[in-house]
Amino acid sequence: IAIGVTHPVTGQLLSLHPMAQRFLRGLPAELVQSLNQRCTWMLCRRPAISCDLDHTKPYAQGGETSVDNVAPLCRRHHRVKTEGDWKVEQTSPGHLRYTDPHGRKYEVTPPRLTDPVDDPDPPPF
Structure with a gap:
């Protein structure tokens, strides 16, 4: 069982107790996929549900199996990162x-889940 703490306005996950196992399963895995x-990977559009849940810091090097250390990577980009x-x-x-291997840095952030939806019938002006 895991307990998550979310931001009261954005709903973004702020913390989740780590799971003591090799693979993230159940609600924590769904949380990572939903988040x-x-x-x-930069510009990749493969849905998280069809991706591997990859340890950011490798499990073999002491990386925890937790929402803080797992992110979806498609099989291709999982291999690029690992190999x-x-x-x-x-x-x-x-x-x-x-x-990257040349020292260039790339920041990736999750999409906002609370983006406003366009009003289908805007008020007349």
Whole structure:
């Protein structure tokens, strides 16, 4: 069981107690998928539901299986991250900083879940 704390206005996840297991399952996995919605690699559009849930800091190196350390990556980008010379840091759930082999940094943030919806019938002026 995990207890999450969310922001009262935006609904963004602020903290979640870590899970003591190798793979994120159940509600925490759904939370990561819902928060990010897509692969967290730059400009990738693959839906999070069809992605691997990747440890930002590898499990083998002491990375926790928690919302703070797991993000969706499609299989292709999971391999690029794991086998390439990319560095990844998750500054908060869903907020990632990728550093490419040349030292360039890329910030990735989750889409806002509270974006306003256009009024289909705007008032006349």
